[in-house]
Amino acid sequence: MVRALFGRPWYVTETLEQMYLIGIGSLFLIVLTGAFAGQGFALAFSVELADFGAKNYLGRIMSISIVRELGPVLCGLMVAARVAAGITAEIGAMKSSNQLDAMVAFGIDPIRKIAVPRLIALIVMVPVLTIICDVIAILGGWIIAGLIAHVTTTMYWSAVFERLIFGNIFIGLFKPVCFSFIIAFVACYKGFSAEGGTKGVGQATTESVVLTSITILCVNFFITKLVFSLIKGYL
Numbered sequence: 001m002v003r004a005l006f007g008r009p010w011y012v013t014e015t016l017e018q019m020y021l022i023g024i025g026s027l028f029l030i031v032l033t034g035a036f037a038g039q040g041f042a043l044a045f046s047v048e049l050a051d052f053g054a055k056n057y058l059g060r061i062m063s064i065s066i067v068r069e070l071g072p073v074l075c076g077l078m079v080a081a082r083v084a085a086g087i088t089a090e091i092g093a094m095k096s097s098n099q100l101d102a103m104v105a106f107g108i109d110p111i112r113k114i115a116v117p118r119l120i121a122l123i124v125m126v127p128v129l130t131i132i133c134d135v136i137a138i139l140g141g142w143i144i145a146g147l148i149a150h151v152t153t154t155m156y157w158s159a160v161f162e163r164l165i166f167g168n169i170f171i172g173l174f175k176p177v178c179f180s181f182i183i184a185f186v187a188c189y190k191g192f193s194a195e196g197g198t199k200g201v202g203q204a205t206t207e208s209v210v211l212t213s214i215t216i217l218c219v220n221f222f223i224t225k226l227v228f229s230l231i232k233g234y235l
Contacts, residue, residue, distance in 0.1 A: 001119055001188065004112045011117050018121035022083050023128060029078050030129045031136050037074055038137030039144050041065060046149035055149050059159030062141040067164065067172040071134035073220055076179035079126055080212040084187040087118055088208040091191025092201035100192075115188040122180035130176040171227050178223060179216050186212045 042062055049055045091114060094100050100110045138160060145151040187208050194204035 001111060001115050001184065004109070004116045005119070007112070009112070011113060014113070015117040015120050018117045019125055021086075022079070022118075022121050023125035026079055026082055026125075026129055027132070029082060030075055030133045033074055033078055034071070034133035034136035035140045037070060038062070038066065038140030041070065041137070042141035042144035043148060046144065046151075050149070055151050056155050057159060058141070058145050058149060058151050059156040060163050062138055063160040063163040064168060066134050066137045066141075067168045068224070069220075071130050071137060072172055072175035072179065073216065075126065075130040075133045075176060076183070076216045076220075077213055079122075079129065080179070080183050080216060081209055083122070084183050084208045084212045085205050087184075087187035088191040088194070088205045089201060091115075091188060092194035092204050093198075095192065095194055096197050096201060110192070115184070115192075118188065119181070119184040122184050123177060126180045126183070127173050127176040130172065134172065167227075171224070174227065175220060175223055178219060182215050182219060183212055186215065 042058065045061050046055055046058055049058055049061075091100075094114070103110050103113060142153070142156055145156045146153060190204040190208040190211075194200050196203070
């Protein structure tokens with residue numbers, strides 16, 4: 001798949017279609033998840049910070065936790081749950097109906113035709129969806145800060161922007177790119193290797209979602225550990 005990224009032919013129409021399906025199709029789910037997750041985090045943090053008289057740090061904690069961890073991981077898991085299952089099921093159905101064999105017979109590379117457009121679409125759209133999730137979550141935290149925690153708007157947003165520095169933004173955008181490769185690799189592999197007809201496709205779809213979600217959580221830890229050791233001075 002990676003090698004096919006740099007070779008012709010390029011299926012632009014398929015790539016744009018997948019970008020629409022993955023990006024616009026997942027937008028409502030990402031907005032809803034970000035809004036309630038951000039409000040929940042803000043509510044929990046505000047209660048704890050109130051015991052120490054440090055509610056003014058709510059914006060700072062929200063910015064760090066959402067941009068570094070919550071936004072990328074939540075977005076990755078939501079996209080994996082929705083997109084990985086669809087990719088695996090679609091490719092698996094094409095294989096069970098011999099459509100992949102027909103492509104090969106006509107001289108079309110299934111990897112370049114099917115897998116690469118989905119990989120490109122994920123690389124582009126998952127970071128975009130992560131940014132949207134971050135913004136919505138921080139806005140949700142702002143609502144809780146003003147209505148429940150009684151933190152002023154100026155204090156909240158100044159604390160938020162104080163921690164929007166290079167290191168945090170880099171981590172928040174690097175993780176979604178890695179998650180994109182995980183989703184594409186696992187989903188396409190499970191789809192191309194599905195066997196046993198419709199029953200095998202269903203089993204491959206379930207395995208795809210489970211394996212993708214677990215891999216994202218594991219890789220998230222190692223990325224955080226690696227990045228902290230490399231750019232600790234910028235955090």
